[in-house]
Amino acid sequence: MAKTVLETKVIIVGAGPAGAATSFFLTKYSIPHIVLEKAVFPRDKVCGDACSGKTALVINRANPDWMDEIYQRSADFTPSWGIIFAAPNGKSIEIPFTQRSAPAAKAPGFTVSRLFFDNFLFEKMASPFCTIFQNASVKTIARHEGRVSVEFEVGSDAFSVTAPLLIGADGDKSITRRLLLPELAEPRTSAVGLRAYYKGVTGFHSENFIELHFLRELLPGYFWIFKLPGGMANVGVGILSADVRKKKINLRARMQEAIENNPAIRQRFADAEMVGKVQGWGLPFADARQPISGDRFLLTGDAACLVDPFSGEGIGNAMYSGMLAAEAIKKSLDAADTSAPFLRIAYDDVFFKRMGQELNISTRLQQLCRYDWLFNLVVNKAHKSEALRNTISGMFCDMDLREQLKKPSFYFRILFNR
Numbered sequence: 001m002a003k004t005v006l007e008t009k010v011i012i013v014g015a016g017p018a019g020a021a022t023s024f025f026l027t028k029y030s031i032p033h034i035v036l037e038k039a040v041f042p043r044d045k046v047c048g049d050a051c052s053g054k055t056a057l058v059i060n061r062a063n064p065d066w067m068d069e070i071y072q073r074s075a076d077f078t079p080s081w082g083i084i085f086a087a088p089n090g091k092s093i094e095i096p097f098t099q100r101s102a103p104a105a106k107a108p109g110f111t112v113s114r115l116f117f118d119n120f121l122f123e124k125m126a127s128p129f130c131t132i133f134q135n136a137s138v139k140t141i142a143r144h145e146g147r148v149s150v151e152f153e154v155g156s157d158a159f160s161v162t163a164p165l166l167i168g169a170d171g172d173k174s175i176t177r178r179l180l181l182p183e184l185a186e187p188r189t190s191a192v193g194l195r196a197y198y199k200g201v202t203g204f205h206s207e208n209f210i211e212l213h214f215l216r217e218l219l220p221g222y223f224w225i226f227k228l229p230g231g232m233a234n235v236g237v238g239i240l241s242a243d244v245r246k247k248k249i250n251l252r253a254r255m256q257e258a259i260e261n262n263p264a265i266r267q268r269f270a271d272a273e274m275v276g277k278v279q280g281w282g283l284p285f286a287d288a289r290q291p292i293s294g295d296r297f298l299l300t301g302d303a304a305c306l307v308d309p310f311s312g313e314g315i316g317n318a319m320y321s322g323m324l325a326a327e328a329i330k331k332s333l334d335a336a337d338t339s340a341p342f343l344r345i346a347y348d349d350v351f352f353k354r355m356g357q358e359l360n361i362s363t364r365l366q367q368l369c370r371y372d373w374l375f376n377l378v379v380n381k382a383h384k385s386e387a388l389r390n391t392i393s394g395m396f397c398d399m400d401l402r403e404q405l406k407k408p409s410f411y412f413r414i415l416f417n418r
Contacts, residue, residue, distance in 0.1 A: 006161040008034045008131070010329055011150055012169055013138060013176050016045065017055075017315050018301025019169030020121035021322030022329075024062035027127040029330045034161050035125065036136040036152055038170075042119035046195050046281040047314070049234040050080070050210050050226050051117070053097060053108040054316030058323050066124060071106055076116050078229050079107030081207035087379035088216040088372040090264040094209060111210065111226045111234065117315075133159070141166065141179045146338070148296045164338050165329055166297045169322065172284040174303035181294055190285035190305075191221070192244055193312065194251055195236040200272040201225065204233075212311075213265065215258055220369040223258050223265070232275065235259070238283065238312050252278055285309040286317070286359045292351065293343040298325045306355075310362035310369075317355070324351050 010026060012019045015037035026033045060067045070077050086092035097108040112120075125132065136159075139151040148166040152159050168176025204227045205211075213223040221239025228234055237255045244251060255278070259269050284305035292304040300306075301318030308317060328347035332338050352359075368374060 003158040003160055006034065006159060008032050008161060008163045009333065010034075010165050010167060011036065011148065011161055011163045012167040013141075013150070013174075014038075014167075014169035014171065014301075014303070015041070015122055015125065015132065015134075016118055016169060016171070016301065016318070017121060018303070018318035018322045019167065020118075020125055021058055021062070021319040022167050022169060022300060022326050023125045023127075023130050023322075025323050025326030026329065027125075027129045028062070029326065030129060031326075031329065031333065032129050033131075034163070035130060035132045036138060036150065036161075037132065037134050038136060038138070040134045041122045042115055045114040045118055046193075046279045047114045048193070048195065048224060048226060048236060048238075048312060049113055049117075049228060050111050050224075050313070050315075051109055052311075052313055052316040054313075054320050056108060056110070058316075058319040061323065063124070067106075070110065070112075070120075075229055076112060076120075078111045078208050078227055080109040080111055080210055080227075081107050082205075082209040084205060084209045084211045085379065086211065086213040086264060087375045088214055088219065089376045089379070091376070091379050092213075093379050093382045094205070107207075109210075111208070111228050113228060113232075113234075138170075138175055141176060143180070143296055146296075164296065165332060167322075167325055167329075168297060168299040168303040169301055169318075170303050172282050172302040172305070174299065176297060177299055177303055180297050181291065181299070190307070190309070191238055191240050191283040191312070192251060192280060193236055193238040193283055194255055194278050194280045195234060196255075196278045197228075197275045198233045198235050198269070198272045199231050199275055201227075201233040201235070201268055202271070203268040213258075213262075214369060214372070214375055215262055215264075216372055217254060217258065217262075219372055220366065222369070223255070223262075225265075225268075233272075241282070251280075283307045283312055283314070285363075286355075291344070291348060292321075293328075293340065293347045295340040295343075296338045298328060298343060298347050300325050308359065308362050310365040320355070321351060324354075 009031050010033035012022055012033055012035045015035050082096040084092050084094050133154055135154055137153045141150050147162050147164055149162045168174050170176055208227050211225040215223050218237055223237050226234040258265055284302050284307055286306045292299045300321040306317040306321055307314040331346045
């Protein structure tokens with residue numbers, strides 16, 4: 001079989017949100033790159049379909065016109081102004097993402113099906129600096145003589161591409177991680193999620209707050225309901241993989257039981273109908289102690305195991321890591337240094353300096369969810385105290401305030417009204 005030989009500055013394996021974000025910023029830096037994507041767009045990705053302000057931040061930095069387009073396309077994107085936390089006892093608190101500064105203020109987050117959103121990002125990758133191969137099957141990845149080479153096939157055509165740097169944006173079962181970071185070769189599925197689409201769900205917040213219900217039967221996991229355009233909703237459950245194995249949980253059955261029997265939920269599904277089927281996927285939680293780069297390569301998104309341990313957010317962290325990876329690549333190419341020590345300083349250290357505290361706090365919050373009495377206590381007190389509601393609200397925007405959730409003194413003050 002004849003082989004086509006290619007050369008470029010950067011190879012990106014994967015064209016999901018992490019790969020797309022990396023491509024956006026490489027284009028801004030005028031750095032030629034080749035993207036290898038195993039699927040053909042549009043393609044679906046099992047997910048919760050919720051995008052936080054972090055996603056909006058990265059898109060806005062890439063091109064503000066794209067965010068304007070998102071806000072204008074109400075048939076495809078649903079703006080969200082906050083989040084609802086429902087305690088095991090059924091009581092809930094509403095947490096605005098931000099205060100409206102003007103009547104025309106734009107929502108900081110949104111929900112959108114991954115089938116549409118990933119294709120939206122994919123189409124924005126087109127540029128003179130970006131060459132994309134879809135339906136690309138990666139066969140080998142090797143490092144030699146200061147460069148990285150990837151052998152891949154598209155149908156019956158064989159290719160070999162070589163570059164100084166490679167980006168692994170190929171998900172939690174990343175071939176890049178498996179071949180280039182063997183100490184973390186196994187898929188890091190920390191939690192399991194199930195997702196189904198429903199039409200006819202009722203009772204949504206007027207400003208489309210996303211909902212996390214910490215049901216007693218699912219702790220330390222949770223049940224979510226996210227409103228989507230066209231009368232649809234993304235409904236799902238997420239729980240730690242270790243708990244599923246230890247307790248032999250049938251997650252699909254637990255999800256259905258909650259919909260049918262939980263008093264805080266069942267009435268909202270009285271006239272609802274599932275569209276399609278329940279689908280599952282793994283969630284690789286972030287760990288600030290693990291490397292996310294090495295000699296001549298960087299990992300982004302799920303390939304780097306960057307899912308938020310508390311909220312399960314993956315899209316925002318994936319795109320943020322892609323943006324920072326592109327910045328590190330520019331520094332690396334400018335310095336003609338693609339070594340592991342250089343990339344660790346330019347990428348790993350920068351990412352965890354900006355995100356490490358948030359991820360560590362999220363890990364602690366996830367652990368606290370095991371104590372349903374504690375969750376009930378906080379929510380009950382928040383119902384009675386506007387000051388406490390405002391404090392918790394601020395925790396989602398101010399990391400110094402959010403740090404208080406880790407401290408026993410915070411709960412002591414709540415308990416004794418201090």
